[in-house]
Amino acid sequence: MNNRENIIEIKNVSKSFGDKCILNNVSISVKQGEFLTLLGPSGCGKTTLLRMIAGFGSPDSGEILINGTDITDMPPHERPVNTVFQRYALFPHLDVYENIAFGLKLHKVPEDEIDKRVRKVLKMVSMTDYEDRDVESLSGGQQQRVAIARAIVNQPKVLLLDEPLSALDLKMRKDMQIELKEMHRKLGITFIYVTHDQEEALTLSDTIVVLDNGDIKQIGTPTDIYNEPQNAFVADFIGESNILNGKMIKDKLVEFAGHEFECVDEGFGENVDVDVVVRPEDIYITNKVESAQFTAKVKSCTFKGVHYEMFVDTDKGYELMIQDYNAFEPDTEVGLIIRPADIQVMHKERSVNTYEGEIISENKVKFLNAEWECEPQTEFEPGQKVNVSVNFSNVDLIDHPEDGTLEGEVYFLLYKGNHYHLTVMTDHREYIWVDTNDIWDKGDLVGINIAPKDIKITKLDD
């Protein structure tokens, strides 16, 4: 269906470079006049996607529509979009005026109108009187203003911004954020903004698309994304958060950190494993231990300007982060309260590692592109395809990659209050998830071992 309100539609776009998948079946609709942000860590595919909209690179599959017209194969100079590049990309041999007039001259706009429009945008970006300046003599912030002026002077249907503020210092960045927001309001054109800065995304956007590793993790308004993250990645990436394993006992009752809590979520079923997110500012901390839902002991307390950031150990041995205006000294016994509405319950993406494998011999099975020793199998013939599952906690990671059955790299880590949940990417670019108490860093190279008894083999259900 073609929604007339949608100025841009990205439909099932996939892209790979070599064997690395950059975008995996991504679909996004952008409404007329919307400020949409593509947010994610570096390498998540956000810039690749923006460049596709601009016309620098084409998808392997899928299509991109502007105003209902397929522009997937249209060269960049024919597209009704303009881009503000990360490092400004001003033309060094032209002065400020000529830089801004470049696009208008190409479109054969009459000389006097060019003059009028250039002066108007210069005023808009507060760069009046800079017309004759050499662009290389300008500061970073001024160059960025010229770059924005050069793009918006053409009155594009969509303005694409590729981390436009990342090269500026903090103060300048904050000022420019406000100006960008103001500009968006005045111009009324659609902005598509790429950033890895979650705060910037929350400040500027109408809609945020959180991307990780080529997949859309969540699309929503800033408040949705912050208050109701749909998965652990979003919860961890946006703001600070406590992410814990939990169990949905029944509707509106969830158990985590060793206690039962009332919540507002329904429809998960009974006794279902879930992930629970509680923002550090949503845990109420008091001296009154008796009236609290549960108790904890303060481990550390750091002043952060507006608030104090405290780490506490709960009575059931979970570590939580708490932000509060009041300070509680380390070793103080405190009571904690979490309101039902502040508990965000999320479906678990998976509760166990599962792979399709192949029996090699009686006690050898192949999965994740490696051969593993397993308990003697009598049920299965060599060559037979099987289902293999391994619990998160049964995967051993060791320091020396060469000593493991398989080598991998710690790709993502999540602290779950009393253990770490790691995503490890193997040499063959497949993932295995690990629960561990050991401390690893992102990017650590590890060896992966699994004890034969922990490899569970079942018939492939087809």
Next chain:
Amino acid sequence: MKRFFAQCYIWLLLVVLYAPIVFIAVFSFTESKVLGNWTGFSTKLYTNLFTGDMQGSGSLMSAIQNTLLIALVAASISTLIGTIAAIGIHNMKGRGKQAITFLNNIPMLNPDIITGVSLFLLFVFLHISQGYTTVILAHITFCTPYVVLSVLPKLTQMNPNIYEAALDLGATPFYALRKVLLPILKPGMVSGFILAFTMSLDDFAVTFFTRGTIGLDTLSTYIYTDARKGGLTPELRPMITILFVGILALLIIINLRKARAAEKANAK
């Protein structure tokens, strides 16, 4: 003391380097037929050179003309080919890029005599009659790598988004090349052109092997033949002096421009 020896050393070096040229320059202002014989100050050799009142003056003039013409054509074509090649190399990735850069460097390190002989054999093999065309082709061959080498750094320094920014603003690829890429590459192209021009100007070995038998002479081959005929024609002395002064002036201008550009960059 150390400083004194260092000073002496550098002056000694400069004297050894420039003595032959100064020697010729000084003796261009005397009439003596034999070099090294001072017969009093005179500008007669200069007058002879320009009025053509000397033996074999016609062939000297045509040699000068040939040299300039060949250098001009070869340098222009090399600049064109070299710039396009540099853009291509810049946009290549990985091993291919390394391989091509390596291949580009070989003709510069290759001894001229080998370039000359192999081109000679190639032209014979292809039955191309040797003359102007072959000399110009040969000069383009060894000049192009220098242009590539002077343009490449300009491309690496350039913000990779600039070309894309032009397309984004509505420029066709050709317009972006003409109005954005070429102006940015111009300094590299100019120094590449000057380099190519001087390389072509003073080439002897390659020209010697590729000029054929139609009697085509450039300055270097003319002087070589002349010197073998028994002594240098005296009028060559003022000509060498003029050439030297000309090149010196060009170098000074280039350096001054560079210094001014650096000053301008520092002032920002």
